[in-house]
Amino acid sequence: MNAQSNKQASIYSPSFYSSPTGYKMCLRLYLNGDGTARQTHMSLFFVLMRGEYDAILKFPFNFKVIFCLYDQNNQQNNIIDSFRPDIKSSSFQRPRSDMNIASGIPKFIPLATLQNENNSYVRDNTMFIKVTIDFDNMPKRLVSYALSLNPGLTNSIQQTMIRQEHERQEQVLISSTTNLQTDQSVAENLSDDNILLNIPANENINQMTP
Incomplete structure (x- = not known):
């Protein structure tokens, strides 16, 4: 109600660091939308935000930012969206004041979805939103898996599970590629055999023609 009446247009999350010696950041949420x-x-x-370790970090900030709004019915219908920073924007340069200008996704989720009494994203007036900074250029097929992990697990355990899943997916891709190449090779060999069989048959027919 406060957001709709402009009494509280936006909410800031508590600040946090991307790692013990990383970038300082926070999220800004407009419950009733911003701009368009x-x-x-x-x-x-x-x-x-301006952080304790900025002097040893690389700027402009150039890492993919992934947002996830959790489905609280455990149906894995999480809302996931992401963006890549515009490194020319002042939002991603080294902060000279307490915080830079916010940048992100204006149309993250329709209000109609959240206002539906049966929606699975708001329970007891509470939403759970996770932000992931993708330092490793995570393959798109791995993002959903990473965000489906139990948030109660430690970061080190989650990273291990993500690495293992990545290796498993890579093995599946290699196996699929090998099978495809084998199938293509078999098809080519069958095609060559047909050509070899047809050519002598045609020659025999020609030789028998008066």
């Missing part, structure tokens, strides 16, 4: 998304979507933004 006002009154149609919830807007979700990433804010880079």
